[in-house]
Amino acid sequence: MHTDLVAALDIGGTKIAGALVDGHGSILVRAQRATPAQKDGDTVMRAVEEVLGELIASPLWGRVTALGIGSAGPVDASTGTVSPVNVPGWRGYPLVERARAVVGGLPVRLIGDGVAIAAAEHWQGAARGHDNALCMVVSTGVGGGLILGGRLHPGPTGNAGHIGHISVDLDGDPCPCGSRGCVERIASGPSIARRALADGWRPGPDGDTSAAAVAAAARAGDPAALASFERAARALAAGIAATAALVEIDIAVIGGGVGKAGDILLAPLRKALADYATLSFARHLTVVPARTGTDAGLVGAAAAVLTARMDATAGV
Amino acid sequence: MHTDLVAALDIGGTKIAGALVDGHGSILVRAQRATPAQKDGDTVMRAVEEVLGELIASPLWGRVTALGIGSAGPVDASTGTVSPVNVPGWRGYPLVERARAVVGGLPVRLIGDGVAIAAAEHWQGAARGHDNALCMVVSTGVGGGLILGGRLHPGPTGNAGHIGHISVDLDGDPCPCGSRGCVERIASGPSIARRALADGWRPGPDGDTSAAAVAAAARAGDPAALASFERAARALAAGIAATAALVEIDIAVIGGGVGKAGDILLAPLRKALADYATLSFARHLTVVPARTGTDAGLVGAAAAVLTARMDATAGV
Known part of the structure; x- marks a missing residue:
């Protein structure tokens, strides 16, 4: 057939x-x-x-x-x-x-593209079976998409779910988008690396200053590397909590290169989420890694x- | 009939x-x-x-x-x-x-109740004819509700649109909800009055320390009163811009007692919105006063x- x-x-x-x-x-x-x-x-x-x-x-x-x-x-x-x-x-x-x-x-x-990732995670990945989900890509940038009421929510122009450019620090650093304190400005891979370097982390002999190298240093206990991931986790948590307060979601799915850092990111993220997602209808929110590749x-x-x-x- | x-x-x-x-x-x-x-x-x-x-x-x-x-x-x-x-x-x-x-x-x-206000504004008020709207009540607290795709979006538990408790200042003052730097913690009437008092504003002989009294002082040119409304406006702008980035809205409707402050609030709010709502699909966003009573x-x-x-x- x-x-x-x-x-x-x-x-x-x-x-x-x-x-x-x-x-x-x-x-x-x-x-x-x-x-x-x-x-x-x-x-x-x-x-x-x-x-x-x-x-x-x-x-x-x-x-x-x-x-x-x-x-x-x-x-x-x-x-x-x-x-x-x-x-x-x-x-x-x-x-x-x-x-x-x-x-x-x-x-x-x-x-x-963030909306497309959300559609994929809802159809085949970690958001499957969830009617209200935020799916994020944390990488060179931070993007996302929303599933609301069991359906993709692209918005009228196809851009909804732009969590990378919500401000979680209204007096924070200027973002290339023109705003300040955007989630992406704090939690993207380059932001994580820049902050770790500024706080004293030094790359190994290979000179690798990627977020993956910072993650490796954090796993080895480097305080500046750990602090930079914790800061990124707090920004992501504030953004995810804001999304939950605004539209009610029960799961946040994290993909992208930085998302692959695993527990170095997810452990402080889950801890920070308990600090920011305090409303009764947001407290059950879970955070999981993406499953689609x-x-x-x-x-x-x-x-x-x-x-x-x-x-x-x-x-x- | x-x-x-x-x-x-x-x-x-x-x-x-x-x-x-x-x-x-x-x-x-x-x-x-x-x-x-x-x-x-x-x-x-x-x-x-x-x-x-x-x-x-x-x-x-x-x-x-x-x-x-x-x-x-x-x-x-x-x-x-x-x-x-x-x-x-x-x-x-x-x-x-x-x-x-x-x-x-x-x-x-x-x-x-915030969702109910949004339903009323969409049916009979300033959001009429708008398929994607955030309707807010700025008063003793800050609440809200969403219209998405032409329909009320209450969320699974009926609480969606809780803009008062999204954090726009992740290191900010603790909020009674348990989080930090919430829009309500910066922009509610009591927050406006508390900040104006802390910055040197003094009430008149009637001892009125309400946000309405701060608004009157701001209209008369009191710098601490003006600064407090400007700070509230920035927090509201960051929250409205976050909503636009996340779900795409083309109008934000402001009601409640503080909303009645008029241009003392709306003028700096529209200015701040230009700073925070920078994405192409969010730049046309307008802010108007509520019409329902x-x-x-x-x-x-x-x-x-x-x-x-x-x-x-x-x-x-």
Whole structure:
């Protein structure tokens, strides 16, 4: 029996990945190009077209019913345009219109990359079975997405769940976004490394100053490294607690490179969450590591179109 | 033609108000009792029963199809219980079960009072026509509720929109809720007055140290009074910006006694919002005063059952 497939694109500052995905979340066909991030907008689009071209060339293409796109943000689902911070050639770029022309008029849905990760974790990962969840990526930046009432909550423009840029320290350090004391400014990998260095941590002979190196030092007991992870944990906890107070969530899922630091991050995070998530309806909140891997962006983009169709069907 | 009515209860620490409300939001019958807030739980419930008894005695009662309850929080809509901070006799009190017994088994819906205000502002007030809105009450405390995707978002327990207890200053002053640097701890009326006094503001001969008196002093140019409102405005702006980043809203509605301070609060709030709401999808966010008045709690409790029925109908 031939069941429907969807096409998925995961567009980031480094690579453009594409896939055909079935209703179980299995990836049947893959394509990928490096993102020509410093080139003009149409050159970037040609890389997208090449990825889509490989998918279209598959004998399975005839079963594809829709295209889901998860893109580095900000995106604007209401206009079908994208303006990824790391792709300067795309500013208000009409990605949805261009992609739709390539795929012969199939329905296309655009969401932010954090929203896509949330869709993947809800469908296949640690948020499965949870109707109200925050899924985060803690890495070079801090992103996220929300599941509310059992459904993906992309918001009108596809950017909801932007926990990296909520201020948890209104007098804090300026953030490149223009605000102050943002979660990302305190808890991203580069922020963790910068603070550890400023407080006296020194890298080993390999000169590695990544957050992973700080995590290794913290595991070995380095006080500045430990303090920097604790500070990041407090910022994440305040952000997660704010989310719980605002929309009621019962689980927060942490992925991304810094999320992989494990208990060096999660232990102080759970402790700090007890300090900040004090309201009766927020106290049961749990924090767990993400379960989806490097394909989360693709799987999530597929989930966004598969669940949109399920929602539409349920609404008839 | 006889159209359906709903019954509404607005339960606070000072009074218990009840009404019969029609499909246009008009209040046709009213009843009210003082809240015997320091008495045992069953005594408080008797006051609720007296209010409901007056409504039931109305010749219009036969047209009532449901009861909506907005209560001081925390509430738990999932269990039908309430634990209002200012009513110590009610801890996990089975309000929905008790009320349902009084109204002869009609459907009963429970929401928090902030959620009720949001329902009222969306139905009849400043958030009308806005599909994504945060409605706040800035008063002795700071509460709120959310409209998302055109619908009330009470969350699973009826407490969503608790903007007063998100931390915008993770190292800030301890809040009675157990957390630190909460919006309420900085922007509530008593917080505004306390900070103005600490910074050198002195009340007039009447000894009035309310936030309204601080607002009057600010209008007359008192620097400590102005600075205290500016600080409150920054905390509110950081909280509103966080909400916009997390769920995407296009309007924030400010009600309550402090909200009535007008431009003394709103002018610095709009200025601070430009500092904190920097993401592309949050920059168009507007802040406006609430339009519903003292009946907002009743009207909102009615709206919550009226819209629940509309949603259910739409879902068939």
